[in-house]
Amino acid sequence: MRQTDLPGFLGRFYTLFCLLLLSGLAGCGKRFSHSVRQVPAPVPVAATVPDYTDSTLTLAAGEHYGRSRLHTFLYGKHYRSVWTTPVEVPVLDIGTAYGGLEPLQMGGSRQTINLRLQDSTGTEYVIRSLDKEPASALPKRLQKSYLADFIRDATSATNPYAPLALPAMAEAIGIHYLEPELVFVPHDPRLGEFMDKIGGTMALLERRPAKDQSDYDPMGNASKVKSTRSAITERLTDNDSHFDARLFLRSRLFDMLLGDWSRHEDNWRWAEEEYSDKAYVYRAIPRDRDNIFFKMDDGPVPWLLQRLGVKPHFQSFHKRISASRLEKLNRSGRNLDELILARLSWQDWQQIADSVQQALTDEVIEQAFTALPDTIHALTAASTISKLKSRRDALPQMARSCYATLAKKVQVVGTDKHERFAVEVQPNGGILVRVYKMHKDKEVQQLLYERLFHSSETRTLELYGLGGDDVFILSGDARPGMKIKVWGGSGEDHYEANSPKPASRLQIFDSKYRNRLEVPRKAKVKLSNEQNVQTFNAEGWLLRYYLD
CATH class of the missing domain: 1.10.1070 (Phosphatidylinositol 3-kinase Catalytic Subunit; Chain A, Domain 5)
Incomplete structure (x- = not known):
């Protein structure tokens, strides 16, 4: 931060502090603990299964989002009226829905209560609570604090019924797409060990996108998801x-x-x-x-x-x-x-x-x-x-x-198999990239990728060979209108450039192990056996992603 920015930053910080203090006072007296359940369990819980045929219930998804005028002024109206407005909801009968559903296991993120179920054919469904508890991600000592209430209240910025409009x-x-339907999950003894966690909850019920969906058009009738x-x-x-x-x-x-x-x-x-x-x-x-x-x-x-x-x-x-x-x-x-x-x-x-x-x-x-x-x-x-x-x-x-x-910096990513990257510099400084599948003996088998990059759009072109023995050929007589960065990855890679003009904007990163370089001196070559693991092979590249 520049020194000249400091007064403005302090002013904004002071304003934020005052707003949070006022909003804290607005929320005094609230009990900062919540549940995604709309209806508490009856005492005692019924031991037999009630008749839920054509049953409905009228209730609101989140009455606790209705706050004082001061709180609403400070935090915003959001969708508070949606959360506090009662709606008529069908009661879910797991004994008859989709021919009968068997509860399997709880799942989902820490914010949403999820229950997986399956029908008699093995097709899985999931119940996802309408309300959320994002404060559960906080340390346990803070989960009943004002901060927890602050985070929980932000859920009112969402319309819980909005997903129902998407299928069409x-x-x-x-x-x-998925086809959610609005349901109320009763305190049904057939839920077994899961009744205490999800009974009494408004939720969306939908097919779980997994396994065989060959009978289901919204997921493309895929035999595997x-x-x-x-x-x-x-x-x-x-x-x-x-x-x-x-x-x-x-x-x-x-x-x-x-x-x-x-x-x-x-x-x-x-x-x-x-x-x-x-x-x-x-x-x-x-x-x-x-x-x-x-x-x-x-x-x-x-x-x-x-x-x-x-x-x-x-x-x-x-x-x-x-x-x-x-x-x-x-x-x-x-x-x-x-x-x-x-x-x-x-x-x-x-x-x-x-x-x-x-x-x-x-x-x-x-x-x-x-x-x-x-x-x-x-x-x-x-x-x-x-x-x-x-x-x-x-x-x-x-x-x-x-x-x-996205066009400013483009990544063309290979695989752990063998590929040939043909990089052809155009007279106007653009670059045509073709990637071919290549046999072990370097014989080209088929074209996998082709795109022309324009210097008016792209500043940096990055090529990643990942694993395999890859070949990178840079051709053309013009100077490229963008930087070309190449990471060969693991394997024995071959680099070739036929002119110093294209090579002037070429950077190569690879290991010192058995790679062959036939490039002009103008190319910038960095060989090291301590390459970042993310550029080394497929397993390393996977570390870039948020994966469950």
């Missing part, structure tokens, strides 16, 4: 396998329309399709849509926290979003974006953005929101629909902004 829109734009760890491992260890980048981009553009800031690696699953012997393509299945249509900056405390840089990716859902805010919104998904979308040109982005925009008509959007409970639709639908339509109209500009951010 996702189907219209041609991406995979894999975790992100499994899909990335396959992609990095075998150059016959790849991600469906175009479908992934459709999903990511939908994320941006929804304002979904939580798209880290664990919030995806992948429909696996074997298209040749032991070669797979992975198609994205988004999951965990808890943070769409976020409303956080309508109070002075959260507004100031954002200005101080606290959780910058927590971007509120507005009609318009600037390029800088869009970049922050996409921050949690950046790792997957860089790996998967690196093969797509701007023409690809433009084509897909136009397609998504045209498919998401006013009628599709308006019909999708009829899936919300009537009382919630009356409270939120008009405002949310208006903002969503505005963002849809601006989707080509949003796509261009996101593309420009």
